[in-house]
Amino acid sequence: MFNRGQAQKMIDFQEIYQSLAGFIPLLVALVIIILGLWLANWLLLRRAGLSTESKLPGQVTMLALTALALVIVILVLPVSESTRGDLLSLLGLLLSVVVAISSTTFVANAMAGLMLRAVKSFHHGDFIRAGEHFGRVTERGLFHTEIQSEDRDLITLPNLFLAANPVIVIRSSGTIISCDLSLGYDIPHYEIEPLLKEAALSAELEEPFMQIRALGDFSVSYRISGYYEEVKHLLTMRSRLRREVLDKLHGAGIEIVSPAFMNQRQFNNGERFMAPAKQAVSVEPPETAPEALIFDKADRAEKIGTLEHEIQETTERIKTLKGQLPGSGDSETDELNAEISRSEERLVHLDNIIRIAKEKPNE
Numbered sequence: 001m002f003n004r005g006q007a008q009k010m011i012d013f014q015e016i017y018q019s020l021a022g023f024i025p026l027l028v029a030l031v032i033i034i035l036g037l038w039l040a041n042w043l044l045l046r047r048a049g050l051s052t053e054s055k056l057p058g059q060v061t062m063l064a065l066t067a068l069a070l071v072i073v074i075l076v077l078p079v080s081e082s083t084r085g086d087l088l089s090l091l092g093l094l095l096s097v098v099v100a101i102s103s104t105t106f107v108a109n110a111m112a113g114l115m116l117r118a119v120k121s122f123h124h125g126d127f128i129r130a131g132e133h134f135g136r137v138t139e140r141g142l143f144h145t146e147i148q149s150e151d152r153d154l155i156t157l158p159n160l161f162l163a164a165n166p167v168i169v170i171r172s173s174g175t176i177i178s179c180d181l182s183l184g185y186d187i188p189h190y191e192i193e194p195l196l197k198e199a200a201l202s203a204e205l206e207e208p209f210m211q212i213r214a215l216g217d218f219s220v221s222y223r224i225s226g227y228y229e230e231v232k233h234l235l236t237m238r239s240r241l242r243r244e245v246l247d248k249l250h251g252a253g254i255e256i257v258s259p260a261f262m263n264q265r266q267f268n269n270g271e272r273f274m275a276p277a278k279q280a281v282s283v284e285p286p287e288t289a290p291e292a293l294i295f296d297k298a299d300r301a302e303k304i305g306t307l308e309h310e311i312q313e314t315t316e317r318i319k320t321l322k323g324q325l326p327g328s329g330d331s332e333t334d335e336l337n338a339e340i341s342r343s344e345e346r347l348v349h350l351d352n353i354i355r356i357a358k359e360k361p362n363e
Contacts, residue, residue: 112163125302127170182219196224199244
């Protein structure tokens with residue numbers, strides 16, 4: 001027979017067991033939630049080769065899963081219904097406070113990132129100008145956009161900044177290359193226009209046109225412009241147009257100098273301040289345009305984006321071909337299977353190219 005002390009210990013053990021039993025659902029839920037979040041984080045964000053652009057849907061999904069996990073933890077807590085309701089209300093209040101406090105930073109950047117993706121105003125490799133920043137897009141994330149500047153530097157711009165400021169996007173189908181200069185009133189505009197158009201044509205610009213931008217106190221402001229299709233060499237073409245303008249005007253004996261220059265320095269009658277005219281010698285163009293060095297990361301990001309788009313199109317094509325198999329004849333089935341096989345081989349090839357490109361370090 002149990003004595004009174006042993007019976008008391010037995011009662012205490014049962015009370016402890018009953019108390020701990022209420023926490024078993026919570027512990028099971030915590031283990032499942034932790035494992036689930038870890039697995040989701042690895043699948044959505046931690047896999048090798050994922051770019052910032054590819055991680056964006058995963059980041060949004062992880063935010064939603066984390067919020068859902070908090071709600072589940074509150075629901076399985078061993079507390080009364082009223083307490084559970086109070087905790088849910090407190091969680092909603094905290095989320096509201098976080099949104100209110102972070103509306104100009106964290107949440108606002110995330111919402112701006114989603115808006116920029118929905119608008120699709122620019123893509124990887126595009127030239128953009130936002131405020132005083134100019135460069136080519138290399139990465140697009142949930143909270144920021146990265147561009148590569150003319151100095152090959154990487155600039156991180158918050159998505160909120162891009163959403164709140166005008167963003168100039170140079171169209172990939174072509175753009176207008178321009179050069180501004182000022183000349184004195186003693187040079188008639190009808191002599192300047194053909195020279196400037198000739199300079200634009202020498203720079204391989206199409207459909208050149210001249211504008212008189214302003215009539216200043218001492219000089220006339222001109223702008224020569226032309227259409228250029230290959231925007232990847234934008235910097236080279238701008239420099240080339242300026243060089244041709246110098247050569248054409250100096251070759252025609254026209255000074256590119258403000259008349260106010262005479263009031264600051266005395267010079268002999270007939271003396272001209274300009275470089276010698278260009279000699280008729282052949283100049284070998286550089287083997288590699290400087291843009292290839294300046295925008296190396298932007299070029300790689302653009303190529304990866306193009307390949308990923310091709311993968312999507314090829315995948316949809318395979319689904320379409322497989323859907324045509326059931327109602328096709330024997331000869332047509334063989335042709336469809338052959339095309340499906342070629343498309344699948346192309347997918348493997350594209351995946352290998354993208355994997356190698358993403359594994360290359362960004363120096």
